Amino acid sequence: MTTVTLTVNGQSVTQAIDPRTLLVQLLRENLRLTGTHVGCDTSQCGACVVHVNGVSVKSCTMLAAQCEGASVTTIEGIAQGGQLHPMQEAFREHHGLQCGYCTPGMIMSAIDIVNRKGTALDEETVRHELEGNICRCTGYHNIVKAVIAGAEAMAGGMRQAAE
Amino acid sequence: MYAFEFHRPTSLRQAASLLGKAEDGRLLAGGQSLLPMMKLRLASPGTVIDLGAVPGMTGIERKGRSLVIGAMTRHAEVETSPVVKEAIPALAHLVSVLGDPAVRNRGTIGGSLANNDPSADYPAACLALGATIVTNQRRIAADDFFQGVFTTALEEGEIIVKVVFPIPSRAGYEKFRHPASRFALAGVFVARRGGEIRVAVTGAGDSGVFRWHEAEEALKGRFAPKSLDGLTPSTEGMNSDIHADAAYRAHLVGVMARRAVERALRR
CATH class of the missing domain: 3.10.20.30 (Beta-grasp domain)
Incomplete structure (x- = not known):
């Protein structure tokens, strides 16, 4: 031990x-x-x-x-009190999950992408950066949309925090 | 995985002493190869010595005409380092196509070299750039370091401390990735430094990374993709498995070598 x-x-x-x-x-x-x-x-x-x-x-x-x-x-x-993290909210809003099994990993990777690449992400970057996360339901389309939207929402949160 | 004793030394000397004393000891660097191998029971060390708390083993530094990278430096740090991008951009590119972001956040250069997986990327860079692998005991030239599949010149109790890369005038790396594992089915690193041209191939050979001397000779005439037109290594000595047979791998080596030269000239 x-x-x-x-x-x-x-x-x-x-x-x-x-x-x-x-x-x-x-x-x-x-x-x-x-x-x-x-x-x-x-x-x-x-x-x-x-x-x-x-x-x-x-x-x-x-x-x-x-x-x-x-x-x-x-x-x-990552949620603050009862409020989902902007990336979680974006996955909900953009239907970035079906069975949900891959979702926690997707969201943690997505936040890491924003931390490294910033909040203005394009589709190509997101698809490339998510290559270590596999989803067997959705075909990634809505996941990519969710990550881009979540990144934008995180920019809003950062602006608020700065004000 | 089977049970093992775990140590987390806080100095290089302590790590070397633990490694010397252990009956069946393995060093744990980033763990991105060792831990999967232990799960599959391809490796079952009695003692695991984690290098994560040993100070002074990370960092990237330009020293004159060389780039020096600490053995425990994570792939992600090499990928994003402005020093690496300036000195040897091909090395930063090589790391960017290795594994995935989470793997690159853990994996280390020293671990990759000590493991010498026949499909790993770093061995090709070391061999083509003529790197020197510095251990706690001595300096080993890349030409002498890689000795076959998962086999290196490292002796019992020897620990890689840093890697010294001479800075080339031009270098490029291209690989054809296995789409699931992201390992190289064939990867070629070309480097030119003064009059010396070196071409190293990973993923394709059945005894690990090797220098493709025929291509080096061809590039001496003119360092251009055209010089390699029609050139393909012999299928003898090429690896053949369920992913690709020897002929396909040999073909890929030719294609990757031309693309690597193109990339080297793009800078």
Whole structure:
């Protein structure tokens, strides 16, 4: 057993774990944060994407023990009170999901894209940047629309915050 | 994956000592290859030594006519580094077509080189650019470093610390990606520095990355895609699997080499 201390969605967490525990297992099984999904378990599909120290990672391909001292944000940690994050709202508004399995990873990746590429995104950029996230329902069309709209909405939020 | 002992050393010396003492120890860098291999039980180390807390192993720096990249530098940092884009734009391009954004946020240059996957991208860059791999013990020329599929010159207890790339006057990388894995079915890195031209091929050879000397000779006449017209490597020694047979891979190498030269000239 080994002990890991990290911050998850703003709360400090200390857990005694088997060293082979994956980050996604720690989140889902120990902390019961089941919004982060396991799709392929081979770092292809992106259903498990969370943010570690502000950047997107595939939580099925990282040991929980590697997260010592890290700050982790999951899909449960992005809404503000009862209000959805603008990217979540955009996925709802633009019907960017059918079964919803890939959605948490899509949204966490989408926010990461905005963090890296800014809020004015074109379709080509979004499609390229989402290549690590697989959806088997919607054919991506509405997902791409949602990401572009969500990015614009995030720009609005940033402007508000600045004012 | 099978159970293992986990260590997170906070100095290079401590890491080397742990690695020396471990019966069956493996270093964990970004984990984007090792962890999937452990899940598939293709690797089952008794001890895993995480390099994530070792200081001084990251960073990108231009030192005179060389670009120096720390072994634990993430792919995403190389991809977006203004220093890399200025010194060796082909290297920034290579990283941008590797894996996907989340994988690039974790994977490291040192991990990729130590693993020496026969379809990985970085080995081609190192071989074509004539890089030097610096470990905690010595300096190894890329020509001596890659020794076959998943095999390198690294000895027991040896840890890659940084990689030194001589800055070329022109360089280009092109790869034909497997659409699902994004690994190279064939990838070619060409580099010209002074009178020296080097062409390195990844993904295609059955014993890993190799230099395509015939293409290097052809490009010495004139560094242009036309110089490679009609040139295809022998199918002997080409990898053949469910994704592509030897003849197709050999053909791809020729096409990727011409495109890599085109890209090198575009700068």
